[in-house]
Amino acid sequence: MGESAQVSAASHRSIPAGDPGPVATRRGAGGAFEDDVSGRTWRSRVSPFVGLAPFALYTLVFLGIPALAIVYGAFQKPSGGFTFENLRLATTGIYRTGYETSLELAVISSVVPGIIGLLLAYAIHTSKSTNLRRIVSTSSGVFANFGGVPLAFLFIATLGTTGVATTWLRDLGIDPYQHGFDLYTLSGVALVYMYFQIPLMVLVITPALGGIRSTWREAANNLGARSWQFWRHVGGPVLLPSVLGAVLLLFGSALSAYATAQALTSGSIALTPIQIGTFLNGNVLAGEQNVGKALGFGMIVIIMVVMLLYGILQRRASKWLR
Amino acid sequence: MKVLGNRAKADWSAPLPAERAGASVRLSGLRRSFGPTKALNGLSLDIAPGELVALLGPSGCGKTTALRVLAGFETLDAGHVLVDGQDLAGTPAQKRDMGMVFQSYSLFPNMDAVDNVAFGLRMRGHAARARRDKAGELLDLVGLAVEAKKFPHQMSGGQQQRVALARALAIEPRVLLLDEPLSALDAKVRLQLRQQIRSLQQRLQTTTVFVTHDQEEALSIADRVCVMRDGRIEQVDAPADLYARPATPFVAEFVGTMNRIPGVTESGGVRVLGRLLAMRGEGTTNPGVPVDVLVRPEALSLSDAPGSDGRGIVTNKTFLGAVTRVQVLVEDGLGVQVDQPSEEVATLALGAPVGVFIAAPDVLTAERRAPAAFHEAPSN
Numbered sequence: 001m002g003e004s005a006q007v008s009a010a011s012h013r014s015i016p017a018g019d020p021g022p023v024a025t026r027r028g029a030g031g032a033f034e035d036d037v038s039g040r041t042w043r044s045r046v047s048p049f050v051g052l053a054p055f056a057l058y059t060l061v062f063l064g065i066p067a068l069a070i071v072y073g074a075f076q077k078p079s080g081g082f083t084f085e086n087l088r089l090a091t092t093g094i095y096r097t098g099y100e101t102s103l104e105l106a107v108i109s110s111v112v113p114g115i116i117g118l119l120l121a122y123a124i125h126t127s128k129s130t131n132l133r134r135i136v137s138t139s140s141g142v143f144a145n146f147g148g149v150p151l152a153f154l155f156i157a158t159l160g161t162t163g164v165a166t167t168w169l170r171d172l173g174i175d176p177y178q179h180g181f182d183l184y185t186l187s188g189v190a191l192v193y194m195y196f197q198i199p200l201m202v203l204v205i206t207p208a209l210g211g212i213r214s215t216w217r218e219a220a221n222n223l224g225a226r227s228w229q230f231w232r233h234v235g236g237p238v239l240l241p242s243v244l245g246a247v248l249l250l251f252g253s254a255l256s257a258y259a260t261a262q263a264l265t266s267g268s269i270a271l272t273p274i275q276i277g278t279f280l281n282g283n284v285l286a287g288e289q290n291v292g293k294a295l296g297f298g299m300i301v302i303i304m305v306v307m308l309l310y311g312i313l314q315r316r317a318s319k320w321l322r
Numbered sequence: 323m324k325v326l327g328n329r330a331k332a333d334w335s336a337p338l339p340a341e342r343a344g345a346s347v348r349l350s351g352l353r354r355s356f357g358p359t360k361a362l363n364g365l366s367l368d369i370a371p372g373e374l375v376a377l378l379g380p381s382g383c384g385k386t387t388a389l390r391v392l393a394g395f396e397t398l399d400a401g402h403v404l405v406d407g408q409d410l411a412g413t414p415a416q417k418r419d420m421g422m423v424f425q426s427y428s429l430f431p432n433m434d435a436v437d438n439v440a441f442g443l444r445m446r447g448h449a450a451r452a453r454r455d456k457a458g459e460l461l462d463l464v465g466l467a468v469e470a471k472k473f474p475h476q477m478s479g480g481q482q483q484r485v486a487l488a489r490a491l492a493i494e495p496r497v498l499l500l501d502e503p504l505s506a507l508d509a510k511v512r513l514q515l516r517q518q519i520r521s522l523q524q525r526l527q528t529t530t531v532f533v534t535h536d537q538e539e540a541l542s543i544a545d546r547v548c549v550m551r552d553g554r555i556e557q558v559d560a561p562a563d564l565y566a567r568p569a570t571p572f573v574a575e576f577v578g579t580m581n582r583i584p585g586v587t588e589s590g591g592v593r594v595l596g597r598l599l600a601m602r603g604e605g606t607t608n609p610g611v612p613v614d615v616l617v618r619p620e621a622l623s624l625s626d627a628p629g630s631d632g633r634g635i636v637t638n639k640t641f642l643g644a645v646t647r648v649q650v651l652v653e654d655g656l657g658v659q660v661d662q663p664s665e666e667v668a669t670l671a672l673g674a675p676v677g678v679f680i681a682a683p684d685v686l687t688a689e690r691r692a693p694a695a696f697h698e699a700p701s702n
Contacts, residue, residue, distance in 0.1 A: 215428035218395055219486075221415045222422045223442035223493060233441070237432040320432040320473045 073293035086294035098270040109193040109254035114247040117201025125209040140199035152263035208242035241318040344372035344529030345406045345496040352401035361387040363553030372527035376544035384553040421490030425502040427482040429474040442493035460488035480511035498530040571688035574616045582614040595632035600684035613687040619661040625677035632678040
């Protein structure tokens with residue numbers, strides 16, 4: 001108390017009579033503008049954001065400006081001037097089918113791998129073998145990043161009509177193509193997507209599982225909860241925001257994937273990313289030059305709606321975090 | 323448990339009728355190994371109903387393993403756990419009716435304080451209204467009625483641990499298990515909560531096992547303290563007896579401050595600081611064996627005129643209130659600590675020659691160790 005009183009008195013003495021006292025800003029000795037109230041210079045306020053500048057520039061150049069160009073172009077006639085015609089065309093006929101198929105594929109390829117990946121990650125997380133954990137973690141990193149044309153050819157060479165596995169199975173008297181399987185259909189594409197979506201889910205959700213403390217489980221157990229009751233009341237709700245976030249990531253990944261589906265189906269399935277690719281390749285009817293941009297605009301809207309829904313769900317699921 | 327009303331602050335001294343007596347606990351020949359490490363090596367302990375027993379020992383002595391075995395989180399290689407005479411072998415943790423408080427609070431982060439406390443009742447199928455009422459009572463009991471709607475991350479460590487205590491008590495456990503519940507808290511909160519736990523335990527008469535590595539905590543809270551080492555019990559006694567008459571050198575040195583003074587055994591005792599004293603404990607009885615005599619600072623006295631006692635000079639004085647701890651350098655560079663009434667040594671100057679003698683009738687001896695000044699018990 002005494003010490004603080006002295007400090008207080010000293011600081012009062014340091015202000016000469018007639019001093020106007022602290023002001024909001026004034027020129028400091030070093031030439032920088034100083035905020036006398038907080039004692040922070042504008043440099044100290046700006047410096048934390050300097051490191052973000054390259055990322056901000058990157059995002060602006062490769063996301064912001066292209067997105068603005070797409071939105072602008074979606075409402076422009078080829079000859080110039082505002083129009084809704086591009087949007088009308090993009091939401092009817094084959095393009096509408098493209099959206100529906102893309103959404104169906106994205107939902108299947110996010111929910112199913114989400115569940116499988118979660119169960120797999122949980123099994124690995126609870127395994128006592130550190131070697132198994134290390135192997136699965138490393139291989140997940142590899143598989144999650146293996147996609148595009150090589151992945152499509154891997155599946156064609158293995159499970160295509162004349163693939164190695166298909167031939168072996170035929171030799172064994174089982175022809176998968178006679179039993180409803182077809183790699184070149186929507187379900188085939190979804191199967192191929194699982195190849196990188198499941199490991200991606202494992203990679204993303206494993207740290208969240210690590211956040212489930214063993215003593216929560218023991219405490220629940222001690223209070224009379226069985227394993228499923230722990231997951232119903234504690235583990236599940238705690239994990240839900242992370243699971244939602246991970247599934248959203250898978251959804252975005254599946255919705256926008258292009259190369260794998262294109263290489264696998266050669267455009268025989270109506271998927272919006274492939275349709276946009278067709279426009280980029282210049283296969284355009286006269287007067288429909290900007291329909292591709294309208295399709296891109298539709299994709300942006302879908303992602304925004306999904307993110308909005310995710311935000312609402314996430315807020316509800318994690319209200320205990322606020 | 324009766325309804326206490328909505329008081330903002332807990333009244334820890336208010337009478338509370340003991341509606342249930344605590345359960346008796348018998349741990350018999352517990353053995354548990356983790357690889358080559360024997361965490362429990364034939365531990366046996368009886369705990370009376372309503373008693374609070376502290377398991378005290380250094381890290382790795384098996385105290386937490388013993389608690390986890392009791393809770394049902396660890397399986398036994400051999401031995402039996404009996405509560406009220408009932409063998410709990412094969413009884414899963416969720417059916418043991420034991421309330422446990424963890425070192426790291428371990429409140430469920432997605433539930434507010436009320437829901438945390440009511441969780442055990444929910445698992446037991448109590449109606450929503452009944453469990454919220456009961457949870458409210460218990461939060462009131464631990465002085466957190468106004469924090470009922472707060473989530474764990476919105477509470478301090480001390481508040482979280484009180485909620486954890488209320489949660490453990492809500493199920494009216496047969497045995498309350500406390501696993502170093504205060505070690506994550508700062509000193510002031512630790513002291514307050516320690517007193518509150520003891521007060522509550524005495525009022526509810528819940529049989530309690532309290533694991534700690536803090537000897538001061540164990541001595542101040544427990545009816546009996548069980549000192550453990552290498553999976554075995556070294557001594558179980560009331561705190562005062564444990565301090566005054568430690569059964570082994572390990573207990574003597576682990577609990578409180580202890581001087582190690584070189585001596586030599588003779589027929590009829592041990593010669594130390596020029597005097598022959600009776601020996602107790604399991605030390606050697608062969609004459610002529612060099613040993614260390616273990617003496618607490620308060621069992622040593624100073625004399626003005628150095629005679630046949632240990633002679634030395636005062637090197638330091640530490641005022642501790644009613645007593646002053648005087649450090650004396652005796653022969654061969656040996657330093658001993660002597661607690662004396664402060665008024666008696668007020669005028670004693672540093673460098674003054676003094677005599678040191680042992681005022682106790684008998685002493686505990688240990689194997690001779692390399693020359694050491696004095697042993698300070700681990701402080702926490």
